[in-house]
Amino acid sequence: MEKENKVLPYLMMLPSILLMSLVVIYPIIMGVITSFQQQESGGYGFENYRYFFENDYHTTGIWYTLKIVVITVVAAIAISYLLAIFLRFSNTPISRLMGKLYILPRFIPALVAVNGMITVIRDSGLINRISQVFGYNLHLNMMYDEKGIILMNLWFNIPFATMMISAALSAINDSEVEAMRDVSASKTMIFTNLILPLTYRDVFVAATFIFMSNISSFTTPYLMGATYPKMMGVTLFDLYNNFHYGRAAALSVIMFLFSSVAASIYIYINMRKDKWEVGR
Amino acid sequence: MKLQVKNVEKLYGNGDGIRDINLDIEEGELLTLLGPSGCGKSTILRTLGGFISIDKGQILIDGKEVHNLPPEKRSTAMVFQSYNLWPHMTIFENLAFGLKIKKVPKAEMSKRIENMLKLVGMIDHIKKYPTQLSGGQQQRIAIARALLLEPTVLLLDEPFSALDAKIRVQMREELKQIQQSLNMTVVFVTHDQEEAMAVSDRIVVMNKGVIEQIGSPTEIYDNPTTRYVATFIGEMNFLKNTDGTTLAVRPEDVVINADNADTSIEGIIKTIMILGHYTSISMEVGDTTVHAYVPRLKANKFSINDKVSISFIKYYTYN
Ligand SMILES: Nc1ncnc2c1ncn2[C@@H]1O[C@H](COP(=O)(O)OP(=O)(O)OP(=O)(O)O)[C@@H](O)[C@H]1O
Ligand SMILES: [Mg+2]
Numbered sequence: 001m002e003k004e005n006k007v008l009p010y011l012m013m014l015p016s017i018l019l020m021s022l023v024v025i026y027p028i029i030m031g032v033i034t035s036f037q038q039q040e041s042g043g044y045g046f047e048n049y050r051y052f053f054e055n056d057y058h059t060t061g062i063w064y065t066l067k068i069v070v071i072t073v074v075a076a077i078a079i080s081y082l083l084a085i086f087l088r089f090s091n092t093p094i095s096r097l098m099g100k101l102y103i104l105p106r107f108i109p110a111l112v113a114v115n116g117m118i119t120v121i122r123d124s125g126l127i128n129r130i131s132q133v134f135g136y137n138l139h140l141n142m143m144y145d146e147k148g149i150i151l152m153n154l155w156f157n158i159p160f161a162t163m164m165i166s167a168a169l170s171a172i173n174d175s176e177v178e179a180m181r182d183v184s185a186s187k188t189m190i191f192t193n194l195i196l197p198l199t200y201r202d203v204f205v206a207a208t209f210i211f212m213s214n215i216s217s218f219t220t221p222y223l224m225g226a227t228y229p230k231m232m233g234v235t236l237f238d239l240y241n242n243f244h245y246g247r248a249a250a251l252s253v254i255m256f257l258f259s260s261v262a263a264s265i266y267i268y269i270n271m272r273k274d275k276w277e278v279g280r
Numbered sequence: 281m282k283l284q285v286k287n288v289e290k291l292y293g294n295g296d297g298i299r300d301i302n303l304d305i306e307e308g309e310l311l312t313l314l315g316p317s318g319c320g321k322s323t324i325l326r327t328l329g330g331f332i333s334i335d336k337g338q339i340l341i342d343g344k345e346v347h348n349l350p351p352e353k354r355s356t357a358m359v360f361q362s363y364n365l366w367p368h369m370t371i372f373e374n375l376a377f378g379l380k381i382k383k384v385p386k387a388e389m390s391k392r393i394e395n396m397l398k399l400v401g402m403i404d405h406i407k408k409y410p411t412q413l414s415g416g417q418q419q420r421i422a423i424a425r426a427l428l429l430e431p432t433v434l435l436l437d438e439p440f441s442a443l444d445a446k447i448r449v450q451m452r453e454e455l456k457q458i459q460q461s462l463n464m465t466v467v468f469v470t471h472d473q474e475e476a477m478a479v480s481d482r483i484v485v486m487n488k489g490v491i492e493q494i495g496s497p498t499e500i501y502d503n504p505t506t507r508y509v510a511t512f513i514g515e516m517n518f519l520k521n522t523d524g525t526t527l528a529v530r531p532e533d534v535v536i537n538a539d540n541a542d543t544s545i546e547g548i549i550k551t552i553m554i555l556g557h558y559t560s561i562s563m564e565v566g567d568t569t570v571h572a573y574v575p576r577l578k579a580n581k582f583s584i585n586d587k588v589s590i591s592f593i594k595y596y597t598y599n
Binding site for chain 1: 357
C-alpha cells in the first residue's frame with residue numbers, strides 16, 4: 001500500500017512530463033545542438049556564435065535590441081508606477097474611469113493595435129493630418145525608427161505593469177498611509193518609507209516580465225522597425241527564411257541567455273523573503 | 281477650551297454621515313464618543329484628525345481654525361480602529377519614524393521609545409515586526425506610537441477592541457493614568473458603555489449621526505434625556521403607560537413589596553438569581569417583564585410565583 005502511494009504521484013505526472021519533454025525540452029536541446037553544428041567547416045564549434053559577435057551588422061542589432069528593451073522596461077515601469085499610484089490613491093471620477101479603461105489595450109489584438117498605431121503616427125497619418133488643419137505639417141518621424149517601436153511596446157506593457165503594481169498597492173492599507181501623514185510625513189517620505197518598500201518586489205517582477213517578453217518581440221519591430229539596425233526577433237526570422245538554421249539556433253540561444261538573466265532575477269526576488277514577511 | 285467643534289456636518293454620498301455636531305472639549309479632558317456601530321463615531325474622529333474634510337462648520341484647536349488643514353499640519357495624533365502599524369518596520373522603527381521626522385536626537389529618541397515601551401509593557405518586543413505580535417499587542421504599540429509624539433489632542437478609535445476583557449480593563453486604567461499625568465486631551469471612541477462609564481470625564485452619546493446627549497457618566501446614567509440614551513446606557517425597564525408615554529426605571533430603583541401593598545402595579549415573580557451581593561428578580565407585569573436588583577437579604581422573603589406589588593424609587597417618562 002505504502003509503496004503504491006510513492007509511485008502513484010509520479011505516474012500521474014508522467015503524461016505532462018512526457019508532453020513537456022516533447023514540446024519544450026526536446027526542441028531546446030535540439031536547438032542548442034544545432035547552434036553548435038558548423039555549416040562551413042563541419043563538425044561542432046562556436047562558428048555560428050562567432051558569426052554574430054564578429055559581424056558589426058549583428059552586434060549593432062543586438063545592442064539595438066537591448067537598448068530598446070531597456071528603454072521600454074524603464075519607461076513602462078515608471079509610467080505604470082505613477083499611473084497605479086494615481087489609481088490607488090486618487091478617488092475622483094476620472095481616476096475611477098481610468099481604473100476601468102487602462103486595461104483595454106490588452107484586449108486589442110497585437111496586429112490590429114500595431115496597424116492602428118501606424119495609421120496614427122506615420123508621416124501621412126492622423127496626427128499629421130490634424131496638424132495640417134491647424135496650418136502645420138507635423139512629421140513625427142516615428143515610423144521605421146526605434147521611437148515607434150518603443151511607443152508600441154509601451155502600449156502593450158503599461159496595462160500589464162499597471163495591473164501588477166496596482167495589485168501590490170492594493171495590499172497597502174489606507175490607515176497605514178494615514179498613520180504616516182499623522183506623524184507629519186511628506187508625500188515623498190510616504191513613498192520612500194512605505195509604498196516603495198512594500199511594492200518594490202512586484203515592480204521588479206513586472207520589469208523582468210517586460211524584459212523577457214520584449215527581448216524576442218517580432219510583430220512590432222517587423223512592421224514598424226527600420227531595415228537597419230534590426231531587432232533580434234526580426235533577424236531570427238530572416239535567418240530562418242534564408243535557411244541558416246545553425247545561425248538561427250545560435251541567435252535563439254543568445255536570446256534565451258538574455259532572458260535567463262531576467263529569469264534568474266525574477267526567481268531570486270521571488271525566493272527572497274524580507275524578514276518582516278515571515279508569518280505574514 | 282482645547283478643542284471646539286461647531287455645527288460640523290459631513291455627509292457621505294449615500295446620505296450617511298454626521299450632522300449638527302457641537303463639542304467643547306477642555307484641556308486635559310477625556311471625552312468619549314459612544315454609540316452603536318455605524319452611528320458616526322469614527323467619522324467625527326477622522327474629521328478631527330484631518331483625514332476627511334467637513335461639509336459645514338468649524339473645528340478649532342486652541343482657538344485656531346484647523347478644519348482646512350491636512351493631518352500633517354494638525355497637532356493631533358490618531359490611533360486607528362484597524363491595525364495601522366507599518367508592516368515592514370520593527371516595533372522600534374515604527375516608534376522611531378515620527379520622532380525622526382521631528383528631528384529628535386538619536387540618544388533621546390531611544391530613551392523615550394524604551395520608556396514608552398516599558399509603560400505599555402512591550403519592551404521585550406522591541407525588535408519584532410508587527411506580524412509577530414498579537415492583535416492586542418499591536419494595538420498597544422499603536423497607542424505607544426501616538427503617545428510618543430506628545431500630541432496636544434489624542435484621538436483613539438476603539439483602541440482596546442482587540443484585547444480580552446482582563447487586559448482591556450488594565451489598559452484603560454493605564455490610559456487614564458497616562459492621560460492624567462500628561463494632562464492630555466483625549467477623544468476616545470467606543471461602543472462599550474461600561475468602558476465609557478469607566479474612563480470618561482464626559483460621554484457623548486450618538487445616534488445615527490447626531491448627538492443625543494452630552495454629560496458626565498453619572499449625569500448620563502442618572503438623567504438620560506431621551507429614551508434612546510436610556511436604552512443605551514445601563515439596564516432599564518420600559519413600561520407602557522395608559523396615556524401612551526413610556527415609563528423607564530432602572531432595576532436598582534424597583535422596590536418589591538409583599539402583595540396588598542398600596543401600589544397600583546402588580547406582578548408575579550418568575551425568576552430569582554443570586555448575583556453576588558445582590559439578587560436579580562424578574563417579574564411578569566402585564567405583558568412585559570420587569571427586572572429588579574434587590575439586596576440579597578431582602579430578597580430572601582420572596583419565592584417564585586409569589587404575587588407582589590412594585591413601586592419605584594425613581595423613574596423617567598419618555599414619549
Ligand atoms: N467612506 C464612506 N463612504 C460612505 N459611507 C461611509 C463612509 N465611511 C463611513 N460611512 C458610513 O457612515 C456611517 C458612519 O460610519 P462610521 O465609520 O463613522 O461609524 P462608527 O460609529 O465608527 O461605527 P463602528 O462602531 O462600526 O466603527 C456608517 O453608516 C457608514 O456606513
Ligand atoms: Mg468606527
